[in-house]
Amino acid sequence: MTTTARSAQTVGVASAIGAYLLWGVLPLYFLLLAPTGPWELVAWRVALSFVFCLILLAVTRGWKPLLAIIRQPRLLALTALAGVLIYINWQVFVLATLNGNIVETALGYFINPITTMLLGFFILRERIRRLQWVAIGIASTAVLVIVFAYGKFPWVALSLTASFGIYGLVKKQIGPAVDAISGLTLESFWLLPVAAVQLVAVGLTSGLTMGAHGALHAALLAFAGVATAVPLLLFAAGTRRIGLVAIGTIQFITPIMQFLFGVLVEHEAMPATRWIGFVIVWVAVAVFLADLVLAARRSSRSAAHTGTDTIPVP
Numbered sequence: 001m002t003t004t005a006r007s008a009q010t011v012g013v014a015s016a017i018g019a020y021l022l023w024g025v026l027p028l029y030f031l032l033l034a035p036t037g038p039w040e041l042v043a044w045r046v047a048l049s050f051v052f053c054l055i056l057l058a059v060t061r062g063w064k065p066l067l068a069i070i071r072q073p074r075l076l077a078l079t080a081l082a083g084v085l086i087y088i089n090w091q092v093f094v095l096a097t098l099n100g101n102i103v104e105t106a107l108g109y110f111i112n113p114i115t116t117m118l119l120g121f122f123i124l125r126e127r128i129r130r131l132q133w134v135a136i137g138i139a140s141t142a143v144l145v146i147v148f149a150y151g152k153f154p155w156v157a158l159s160l161t162a163s164f165g166i167y168g169l170v171k172k173q174i175g176p177a178v179d180a181i182s183g184l185t186l187e188s189f190w191l192l193p194v195a196a197v198q199l200v201a202v203g204l205t206s207g208l209t210m211g212a213h214g215a216l217h218a219a220l221l222a223f224a225g226v227a228t229a230v231p232l233l234l235f236a237a238g239t240r241r242i243g244l245v246a247i248g249t250i251q252f253i254t255p256i257m258q259f260l261f262g263v264l265v266e267h268e269a270m271p272a273t274r275w276i277g278f279v280i281v282w283v284a285v286a287v288f289l290a291d292l293v294l295a296a297r298r299s300s301r302s303a304a305h306t307g308t309d310t311i312p313v314p
Contacts, residue, residue: 012241016250019234024257026227027097027105028265033221036209038094040202041224044210045090046195048225050188056181056229066182076186078174083187085167087194089160090228096156102262103270107146108160109255110281113248113288114139115165123169131291135284142280149273180236184229248292252285 033041057063069075096105114136120126128136146154174183202208211218239247259278262268 008241009246012238013246013250014238015234016238016242016247017253019231019238020250020253021257022227022231022234023254024261026093027102027258027261029220029227030094030097033217033224034098035213036217036221037202037206038091038098039198040208040210041098041221042087042091042094043195043198043202044221045094045224045228046087046188046191047199048222049228050185050192050225052225052229053181053185053188057185060181062179062181065179066185069178069182069186072177075174075177078170079178079183079186080190082167082170082174082183083190085163085170086187087191089163089167092156092159092163096160100266100268101156102258102266103268103274104154104156105160106255106258106262107154107278107281108157109164109258110252110278110285111139111143111157112161112164113251114284115161116168119165119169124172129291129295131287131294135287135291138280138284138287142277142284145280146274146277149276180233183236184232243296249289 030041036044057066069079093105096102117126117128117132117136121128143154143158146152171183178186199208209217210221238250263270
């Protein structure tokens with residue numbers, strides 16, 4: 001591997017780790033914003049993310065790529081769809097976090113790779129390897145255990161994994177034609193009417209909390225745009241520079257942090273049946289990671305035989 005490639009890989013790994021660490025601490029950040037409710041919080045996330053992206057576009061002089069995207073109706077439609085999906089993900093996640101269901105959000109992100117593989121298979125006609133099918137089967141068993149043994153349908157987990165999985169699929173369809181900042185700017189723009197309606201509704205019912213609970217609370221709430229945009233931008237920077245093996249491993253930082261926070265800090269209920277379901281999920285994760293490692297080794301051996309120098313991507 002050349003020095004340039006190694007440097008790019010280092011930056012990519014650091015960016016991806018930064019993104020998943022920030023996503024991992026979001027539950028704590030949201031709880032610190034009390035008494036701001038989930039509907040007002042997501043509305044501010046949307047509006048302030050848009051403002052932050054406009055600032056980034058001004059600083060980086062990224063208006064030209066943005067205007068080029070606006071002239072392409074297909075790309076505009078895809079960014080609108082991506083915006084709807086990420087809104088669903090944000091709203092479900094915040095509702096779950098502020099209502100004591102952080103552990104279930106962790107479950108959603110533990111099984112997200114499984115969802116991504118199934119979407120790739122059914123929508124993109126991608127090949128699924130044997131061990132990947134085993135991981136899918138084990139994860140499906142875990143969901144069934146949680147539904148029937150625990151007696152509660154994991155709608156939070158499945159909503160999160162479905163919305164984020166389809167969001168990733170849409171972003172894959174968009175491809176490199178839309179850069180990270182322009183993409184997030186447009187996604188936030190399409191959601192501004194939704195955010196406005198939510199802010200008006202909250203203002204007319206319980207009352208807006210922005211500016212009503214001191215300067216520190218207002219500053220923390222104003223930070224929602226940065227807290228939303230920065231991890232997404234770091235994630236985009238990471239995925240451009242490193243392979244799926246690294247991303248596949250690093251992505252579990254977030255659900256591990258969320259699970260530990262829910263159990264150890266928020267003391268959410270974990271009856272035996274729920275533990276069994278999570279243990280089965282972790283077995284599926286182990287199989288998934290083993291498949292990634294084996295695929296990387298095969299790729300490395302193939303590169304060695306052909307005399308090329310590549311970063312392994314299964």
